[in-house]
Amino acid sequence: MPAAVRSRDSVTRPRHSCKSPRMSAGSIPSLSSPNSRLTSLVSHLSNGRPKVVICRDLGPAMPLLMERTDIEVVLWPEDRGCDRAWLLKNIKGAAGALVLLPDPINEEVLQAAGPDLRVISTMSVGYEHIDLPLMAQRNIRVGYTPDVLTEAVADLCVMLALMASRNDGVAYTLVKEGNWPKYAWSPFTFCGPQISTMVSSPTRTVGFLGFGRIAQSTLTRLVAFGVTHCIYSGSATSAPNPARDAALQAKHKLAALERVDLDRLAGESDVLFVLTPGGKDTYHLVDAAFLQKMKPMSVLVNASRGTVVDSDALATALREKWIWGAGLDVVEGEPKINGDHPLVREPKCVMVPHIASATFETRMAMATRAIENLLGGVFGTEMPAELGDR
Ligand SMILES: O=CC(=O)O
Secondary structure, eight states, X not given: OOTTBOOGGGXXXXXXXXXXXXXXXXXXXXXXXXXXXXXXXXXXXXGGOOEEEESSOOGGGTHHHHTXXXXXXXXXXXXXXXXXXXXXXXXXXXXEEEEOTTSOBSHHHHHXXXXXXXXXXXXXXXXXXXXHHHHHHTTOEEEOOOSXXXXXXXXXXXXXXXXXXXXXXXXXXXXXXXXXXXXXXXXXXXXXXXXXXXXXXXXXXXXXXXXXXXXXXXXXXXXXXXXXXXXXXXXXXXXXXXXXXXXXXXXXXXXXXXXOOHHHHHHHXXXXXXXXXXXXXXXXXXXXXXXXXXXXXXXXXXXXXXXXXXHHHHXXXXXXXXXXXXEESOOTTTTOOOTTSTTTSOTXXXXXXXXXXXXXXXXHHHHHHHHHHHHHHHTTSOOSSBOSOO
């Protein structure tokens, strides 16, 4: 058996254990009473056990796979992204694969897998790395991990907005590099715009490009800062939802909550969160023309996809003070971003490397959901979060 193949037989003890009770296994589809559909589904596979390919070590979630006796687990053995060649070799004959954002799932993978492949489960809410029409055409089910990461990403959105407005791109770097500024505590040094309201500045407008679950959770947090107005732009295809908006406005006691066009979104937001999916429909929606319409003291946060924001235009906007600052979790071209990138060099830009969902709790929930989706697809049962119609 190749080293990379870690079937149940070759593993005497799981390498990971769920230590924290908060990181519980969740509900894994039970196979205790297999029905005839299930039996016919798996009987043609080697040893009667379907093979699943796992493209990353899922840490404390691994026992959910390794302790099962009814699957053969083939795990990418290294602590880095899965090599394409390894995936293409090992997916042959697999019934399912658990993948991540950097693993494109396309014709090449399906060819390598062969006819037994029934499910692709991605541990991400985004699924642009998966050729969905192709999956539908081949009747391959696709699982993803929405909902469970909403709160963690909303937390990070607020963090980036605060960091960008309060000059952390400069202040934090100075301190970390051993250059605690001698005169930092002078009246207006390091000052930035305040996100929370106060008597002398009683209104704040928060804007959202994309108004889904994460945007709404971010809004909930900002209400505690005294935000008074909320505006958002949805995609051209998403229907207005006045009933939902009226309910949200009442719940948060906002002076206004309104769906607006991109011009108003740019022109009226004090803090603007980009939370719309990536892809060709949203490519560079935030470009030079958009940024030029923003308020000089406004802050832009992007926690969705780098492709939505034109990086060169944003660097110009920061340098030429069209806007105050930016907080980015994502940037076009990641992960190949080095110190010469115009946004990395820009002091008014705070950047973190695509870690919005990176809390222990959320990643455990995402891994668990991805495993549940995988097993549901392999055994023809329910998948907790399945994309599209079958
Ligand atoms: O970007 C992260 C995700 O899609 O989960």
